[in-house]
Amino acid sequence: xxxxxxxxxxxxxxxxxxxxxxxxxxxxxxxxxxxxxxxxxxxxxxxxxxxxxxxxxxxxxxxxxxxxxxxxxxxxxxxxxxxxxxxxxxxxxxxxxxxxxxxxxxxxxxxxxxxxxxxxxxxxxxxxxxxxxxxxxxxxxxxxxxxxxxxxxxxxxxxxxxxxxxxxxxxxxxxxxxxxxxxxxxxxxxxxxxxxxxxxxxxxxxxxxxxxxxxxxxxxxxxxxxxxxxxxxxxxxxxxxxxxxxxxxxxxxxxxxxxxxxxxxxxxxxxxxxxxxxxxxxxxxxxxxxxxxxxxxxxxxxxxxxxxxxxxxxxxxxxxxxxxxxxxxxxxxxxxxxxxxxxxxxxxxxxxxxxxxxxxxxxxxxxxxxxxxxxxxxxxxxxxxxxxxxxxxxxxxxxxxxxxxxxxxxxxxxxxxxxxxxxxxxxxxxxxxxxxxxxxxxxxxxxxxxxxxxxxxxxxxxxxxxxxxxxxxxxxxxxxxxxxxxxxxx
Numbered sequence: 001x002x003x004x005x006x007x008x009x010x011x012x013x014x015x016x017x018x019x020x021x022x023x024x025x026x027x028x029x030x031x032x033x034x035x036x037x038x039x040x041x042x043x044x045x046x047x048x049x050x051x052x053x054x055x056x057x058x059x060x061x062x063x064x065x066x067x068x069x070x071x072x073x074x075x076x077x078x079x080x081x082x083x084x085x086x087x088x089x090x091x092x093x094x095x096x097x098x099x100x101x102x103x104x105x106x107x108x109x110x111x112x113x114x115x116x117x118x119x120x121x122x123x124x125x126x127x128x129x130x131x132x133x134x135x136x137x138x139x140x141x142x143x144x145x146x147x148x149x150x151x152x153x154x155x156x157x158x159x160x161x162x163x164x165x166x167x168x169x170x171x172x173x174x175x176x177x178x179x180x181x182x183x184x185x186x187x188x189x190x191x192x193x194x195x196x197x198x199x200x201x202x203x204x205x206x207x208x209x210x211x212x213x214x215x216x217x218x219x220x221x222x223x224x225x226x227x228x229x230x231x232x233x234x235x236x237x238x239x240x241x242x243x244x245x246x247x248x249x250x251x252x253x254x255x256x257x258x259x260x261x262x263x264x265x266x267x268x269x270x271x272x273x274x275x276x277x278x279x280x281x282x283x284x285x286x287x288x289x290x291x292x293x294x295x296x297x298x299x300x301x302x303x304x305x306x307x308x309x310x311x312x313x314x315x316x317x318x319x320x321x322x323x324x325x326x327x328x329x330x331x332x333x334x335x336x337x338x339x340x341x342x343x344x345x346x347x348x349x350x351x352x353x354x355x356x357x358x359x360x361x362x363x364x365x366x367x368x369x370x371x372x373x374x375x376x377x378x379x380x381x382x383x384x385x386x387x388x389x390x391x392x393x394x395x396x397x398x399x400x401x402x403x404x405x406x407x408x409x410x411x412x413x414x415x416x417x418x419x420x421x422x423x424x425x426x427x428x429x430x431x432x433x434x435x436x437x438x439x440x441x442x443x444x445x446x447x448x449x450x451x452x453x454x455x456x457x458x459x460x461x462x463x464x465x466x467x468x469x470x471x472x473x474x475x476x477x478x479x480x481x482x483x484x485x486x487x488x489x490x
Contacts, residue, residue: 002333006343009330012322013350019316020353022309023122024358026199029362033206036047040258042154048080053162054219059089059129061122064262065097065148065415065426070147071103075112078153085138086114089129091122096428125408126215130299131231136228139222146216148264148413150178158259159219169224169251170199170243173217175264184481188382189272191361191375192334198257198364204426209306210247215239217261226252236290237282244307246289265269267423269482270430273392275411280393282312285402287311289392307422317393324443324472328450331465335458344452356384384471388479391436391443424489431487440480447473 017210056074074086086107090100097118106114117133124131134142141160145151159171172195180190203212213220215237225231228246235241247253266272294307300426361379365372379472399406416420423429451469454462 005326005329005333006058007088009303009323011324011346012319012326012341013347016316016323017318017350017353018429019313020311021310021356023356024202027359027363029203030199033203034044036206036256038162038206038256041158043097043157043161043162048083048221051080052141052163053083053085053139054079054141054143054156054160055085055087055133055137055222056143056145056162056411057087057130057133057137058102058145058147059091059126059133060096060147061091061126062094062096062428063092063095063411064099065428066147066413067096068103069150070106071100071114071143071413073150074108074145074250075110075114076153077156078157080438081111081113084113084156084243087131087133087137088114088116089126090116091120091264092118095369124231126410127231127233127468130238133229134170134222134225137222141219142222142225145261146263148411149166150262150264152219152261153305155261156219156257159256161163161320162254162256163219163221165252165458166349167250167252168254169221169228169246170213171219171254171256172213173197173210173256173259173261175214175217176260177265178262179210179264179267179421181441182265182267182382182416183420185269185272185385186267187375187378189265189363191378191382192386194368195361195364198367202257204306204310205253208390209303210244210310211237211253211255212243213253221251223251227251228370235282235285235407236406238285239287240283240298240311244286244294244311248290248293264413264416266411266485267414268429269479270486271412271428273389273479273483274409274430276389276393277396278411279315280439281396281400281406283311283314284397290402303414314393314397317390317397320387321389321394324387324447324476327465327469327472328446328453331450331454331462332457335462380471384475384478387472387480388440388475388477391440391476392479395436429486429489431485433484437480437483437487438458438485440476444473444480447476 058070058074071088088100088104090097092100095305106113119129119132130144141163143156159173162168162171162223166472175193177186177190180186202212223245225242228242228249231238234243243253266275291308292309294304358379361374365375368376412430413427414423414426416423447469451466451473454465454469
């Protein structure tokens with residue numbers, strides 16, 4: 001039994017090591033591609049005929065706290081009115097309907113070509129709404145913004161010129177965070193998203209690997225969407241799915257690291273868990289759907305391997321749980337069981353994965369923030385939180401692998417920007433306490449016992465195990481307790 005536990009633990013660490021060390025691969029390409037510059041470009045012509053016709057789609061569902069902000073900022077985009085169509089794709093069932101209609105009427109009276117398009121069945125969820133709007137969209141290009149975004153005035157003028165190359169099918173901008181400093185929760189989210197955009201998206205774009213449309217703050221060539229098979233709702237990440245189908249068709253994507261689009265981060269951990277669940281499950285669903293096409297394509301082995309890592313990286317979460325559960329028994333086996341010194345010595349190499357992760361996020365922060373050293377003080381909080389979300393995300397992975405289909409659960413937005421803003425008394429707050437929360441709290445108690453075992457159960461304390469046990473303890477404890485507090489908050 002000791003051997004079986006040790007083998008499962010070792011294999012789980014090996015898989016985590018494989019995905020963790022990929023951060024060093026990204027950093028290698030980050031430096032290798034630094035000299036590759038995507039030249040900034042901006043439309044400056046005084047002749048409106050030089051501006052391509054653009055449709056801006058705003059998919060939303062019950063967004064009463066942010067819909068006014070969204071429509072106002074979109075209508076303030078610096079682009080000729082006569083070359084811009086705005087579609088408010090509203091599937092709402094609450095007060096958001098009247099708010100959105102009033103805003104549409106207001107800006108239509110000001111001369112904007114803005115249309116309110118309301119569906120009552122939510123068929124296909126966000127993918128269905130985008131596809132429905134595309135049927136009547138008149139623009140050659142289609143920009144998309146989710147309800148929590150606040151697009152900048154220069155957005156279209158800085159993205160549209162990159163379509164001068166007829167092979168470009170999509171242009172994605174980097175997300176910024178308007179409420180990053182609201183709480184430790186939003187600060188940790190910002191670190192995670194910065195790593196994805198500044199390193200992963202930028203490196204994959206410059207190195208010629210496939211990148212993904214992030215669902216918002218980007219522009220598509222309408223022809224690309226149609227050619228790739230249009231929006232499809234058979235996965236929860238319709239953006240990732242369409243991105244790969246389009247690039248497999250030969251379309252090229254551009255990521256603009258220096259063109260940013262501000263957005264609101266979830267301030268409620270249960271809203272964050274909903275978002276993470278959808279992203280995780282959808283990515284695995286997309287991997288199951290798309291990877292056979294990737295492997296059958298004429299892409300190089302290098303490109304296929306990077307696509308595999310890109311699409312399957314969320315598979316790490318069940319193995320994080322496996323390592324978390326087996327860590328305490330491993331400590332006991334090491335001190336009371338048979339000698340496996342060679343194995344334990346070999347496992348020490350897995351620490352490199354943690355170093356790789358730290359360097360990955362360090363360079364992401366250093367690239368865009370002057371106070372990056374101060375921000376990195378939050379890295380342990382971010383790492384513990386990532387571990388704490390493993391229960392929620394493992395459930396998402398297992399449902400995807402088992403083919404269990406669920407609806408598109410949107411991330412609630414509350415218009416939270418400054419620390420004085422309060423979301424606790426607003427609608428859309430998730431009050432249900434799931435079984436995952438109970439499991440998170442049980443794992444917290446489990447690790448409290450595990451830490452005590454490592455410190456006091458043996459003649460010599462198992463000091464080497466303490467740092468990781470503390471990360472698991474604080475990770476599961478913080479996520480579990482915050483989930484309870486935020487669900488019960490009044």
